[in-house]
Amino acid sequence: METDGGAGNVVRNKKLMLKDYIKVLVKVLYLSIDPYQYIRSTKIEKPGYFSSYSPGSVMASYGVGRVLESGHSDFQKGDLVWGTTGWEEYSLITEPETLFKIQHSDVPLSYYLGVLGMPGLTAYVGFYEFCAAKKGETVFISSAFGAVGQLVGQLAKLTGCYVVGSAGSQEKYTLDEPEGIKNMMNIIYKRLRLEGFVVTDYFHLFPKFLDFMLPCIREGKIVYMEDISEALESCPAALVGLFNSSNLGKKVVIVARE
Numbered sequence: 001m002e003t004d005g006g007a008g009n010v011v012r013n014k015k016l017m018l019k020d021y022i023k024v025l026v027k028v029l030y031l032s033i034d035p036y037q038y039i040r041s042t043k044i045e046k047p048g049y050f051s052s053y054s055p056g057s058v059m060a061s062y063g064v065g066r067v068l069e070s071g072h073s074d075f076q077k078g079d080l081v082w083g084t085t086g087w088e089e090y091s092l093i094t095e096p097e098t099l100f101k102i103q104h105s106d107v108p109l110s111y112y113l114g115v116l117g118m119p120g121l122t123a124y125v126g127f128y129e130f131c132a133a134k135k136g137e138t139v140f141i142s143s144a145f146g147a148v149g150q151l152v153g154q155l156a157k158l159t160g161c162y163v164v165g166s167a168g169s170q171e172k173y174t175l176d177e178p179e180g181i182k183n184m185m186n187i188i189y190k191r192l193r194l195e196g197f198v199v200t201d202y203f204h205l206f207p208k209f210l211d212f213m214l215p216c217i218r219e220g221k222i223v224y225m226e227d228i229s230e231a232l233e234s235c236p237a238a239l240v241g242l243f244n245s246s247n248l249g250k251k252v253v254i255v256a257r258e
């Protein structure tokens with residue numbers, strides 16, 4: 001409460017203050033195109049793990065970027081990061097705890113959207129934590145030339161497994177050289193097990209995964225194929241391309257070159 005000058009009347013001045021959120025401003029360099037973005041673009045009647053994008057909102061996406069401004073002590077101007085950004089040139093990150101600082105930039109930065117990012121961790125967790133195939137066993141991989149599939153195939157081969165893959169086009173089939181699955185009934189007769197998992201539940205394994213995957217890349221034990229489009233405007237077509245099998249490897253869009 002305050003008094004208004006000499007008149008002695010009491011006046012009130014209610015104020016609504018904008019909370020000082022801890023934000024990080026990122027210049028987006030690369031964007032990841034992933035199948036879940038299609039799911040989020042549809043009307044999800046019962047939102048569970050995923051909810052629908054609201055019309056008019058920015059499409060969310062994993063991205064790699066450079067920090068321009070930071071109100072969070074873990075991130076400094078100039079840092080390279082990856083995490084949830086948007087289909088936009090600049091992203092204001094209101095939950096900086098979802099960002100990962102890029103410590104190793106001797107590999108292509110776009111790898112943090114693929115082999116060193118969410119799809120890579122999916123392949124790693126799926127193969128080592130769930131499948132846990134042993135040398136000599138047969139591993140079947142669908143979308144064997146996609147972001148996740150191409151890595152599972154290589155991890156299985158490194159383990160000494162026999163790899164059988166399926167891919168949606170002759171071109172992918174030739175690139176990957178898998179043996180096509182011929183008799184799905186074998187899945188039943190061999191009493192195969194089916195189990196799902198969500199990779200974000202395993203983000204705590206990310207440091208262990210990096211310790212494994214970075215040397216594999218540097219030593220050429222793991223190779224990674226990317227399918228790169230240029231410019232933000234190419235994002236919608238890139239997403240559609242995932243569903244007509246036109247991507248040859250991990251789909252990435254370059255938004256800006258430094």
Ligand SMILES: NC(=O)c1ccc[n+]([C@@H]2O[C@H](COP(=O)([O-])OP(=O)(O)OC[C@H]3O[C@@H](n4cnc5c(N)ncnc54)[C@H](OP(=O)(O)O)[C@@H]3O)[C@@H](O)[C@H]2O)c1
Nearest residue numbers: 035122143146147148149167168169197198199242243245
């Ligand atoms: N569990 C998790 O947490 C987790 C994390 C990441 C990804 N995923 C899932 O893993 C799968 C692969 O993801 P990714 O990022 O590696 O994508 P991706 O394989 O790089 O791209 C998607 C691929 O799906 C295939 N495809 C397209 N339309 C299809 C259809 N109608 N039915 C079946 N396959 C179709 C195409 O491969 P072909 O041309 O070879 O058919 C396409 O290249 C997706 O289902 C994704 O949702 C799960």
